[in-house]
Amino acid sequence: MISLIANETKKLTLRFSTWLYPLIILAVILALSASFRSFIPDLNNVQLMLTINSISMFLVALFSIVIASAVVSSEFSYGTIKLLLIRPYKRWQILLSKYIVVLMYAILLTIFTLIMTYIIGGILTSFASFTQDISTANPAYSESGTITNSGQTAASALGSQLGFFTIQLIFSTSIAFMVSSLLRSQALAVGIGLFLLFVNSIAGGITLMLVGQFQWFKYIFMAPLYYVSMNANGAGMDVKGLSPELAISILAVYYLIFMALAFIFFQKRDVSV
Numbered sequence: 606m607i608s609l610i611a612n613e614t615k616k617l618t619l620r621f622s623t624w625l626y627p628l629i630i631l632a633v634i635l636a637l638s639a640s641f642r643s644f645i646p647d648l649n650n651v652q653l654m655l656t657i658n659s660i661s662m663f664l665v666a667l668f669s670i671v672i673a674s675a676v677v678s679s680e681f682s683y684g685t686i687k688l689l690l691i692r693p694y695k696r697w698q699i700l701l702s703k704y705i706v707v708l709m710y711a712i713l714l715t716i717f718t719l720i721m722t723y724i725i726g727g728i729l730t731s732f733a734s735f736t737q738d739i740s741t742a743n744p745a746y747s748e749s750g751t752i753t754n755s756g757q758t759a760a761s762a763l764g765s766q767l768g769f770f771t772i773q774l775i776f777s778t779s780i781a782f783m784v785s786s787l788l789r790s791q792a793l794a795v796g797i798g799l800f801l802l803f804v805n806s807i808a809g810g811i812t813l814m815l816v817g818q819f820q821w822f823k824y825i826f827m828a829p830l831y832y833v834s835m836n837a838n839g840a841g842m843d844v845k846g847l848s849p850e851l852a853i854s855i856l857a858v859y860y861l862i863f864m865a866l867a868f869i870f871f872q873k874r875d876v877s878v
Contacts (some may be wrong), residue, residue, distance in 0.1 A: 609694060609702035617672070617706055626668035627717055634661055634722050638729045649733035650726030651759045654655050654719070655766070661718050662770050662837065666777055667802060669711035673781035674798030675870070676703045700871045704782055704806050711778050715770075735760035760858040767848075769837035776830060777802060783867040823847045826859045 617623050637657045641648055648656070677700070692699075727733075736758050781798035789793045804827075823829065829852035836849065 613706040651733045653726035670781040674795040677785040678791040678794035786867040829855045845869045
C-alpha cells in the first residue's frame with residue numbers, strides 16, 4: 606500500500622498543474638494583501654488572514670476539486686488504467702491510494718496558503734499575535750445588530766474557520782473523486798466537478814433559505830454544505846432546524862454513500878475498452 610501511495614504521489618508531482626496551482630494562489634494572496642494594505646493601512650497580518658481566507662480557501666477547494674476530478678478518469682483517458690490493474694494489488698487498494706494522495710495534496714495546499722498569507726501579510730503590513738481580540742476589526746453581527754464575537758481571539762476565529770473549511774474541503778473533494786471514478790472522460794469529470802462547486806454556491810444558498818419553510822430541504826446535501834461553507838467563510842448564520850452538528854452529521858452520511866459508490870463501481874467496472 607505504501608508503494609502505491611508513493612507511486613501516486615510521484616505521478617502527481619510530475620504534473621505541471623500540481624505546481625501551477627500554488628503559484629496562482631501565491632499571486633492572488635500578494636494582490637489581495639497589497640490591496641487591503643492600501644485601503645486599510647492599520648490592518649495587521651492576522652486580521653488580514655481572517656479577511657481574505659474566504660477567497661484564498663475557495664481557490665484551495667477549486668484546485669483540489671480539479672485534481673480529484675482527474676485522478677481516476679485521467680487513467681482511462683490516457684489508457685494507463687490497465688497498467689495499474691495488472692499490478693499485484695486489489696482494486697480498492699489502488700483507488701484508496703489515489704484518494705489518500707488527493708487528500709494529502711488538498712491539506713498541503715491549505716497549509717501552504719495559510720503560511721504564505723501569514724508571511725506575506727506580515728511583510729506588507731505587520732506581524733501580530735493570534736491572541737488579539739478581532740471583534741473590532743472583523744465584527745460579526747446578529748440579526749438584531751449586536752456584535753456576536755465580542756472578545757473572540759484571532760486563534761479561536763481562525764480555528765473555527767479552518768474546522769468548517771476542512772469539512773467542506775473533504776466533502777467537496779470526495780464528490781469530485783467519486784465523479785472521477787464513475788466516468789472515463791477526464792474533461793467531463795473535471796467539468797462536472799467544477800459545475801457542482803459553482804452550482805452549490807448558488808443553489809446551496811437558495812436551498813438553505815427554503816429550509817426555514819420546508820424542513821426536509823435540510824437533508825439535501827447542498828443545504829448543509831452551503832451552511833458549513835458560510836461558517837468557513839466566517840459568515841455563520843442562524844437557520845431554523847439546522848445546526849453545525851446536524852449539518853456535519855448529514856454530510857457524513859452523504860460522504861459514506863458517495864465513497865461507497867466510488868469503491869463499489871470501481872471494483873465492478875469494465876476496463877476492457
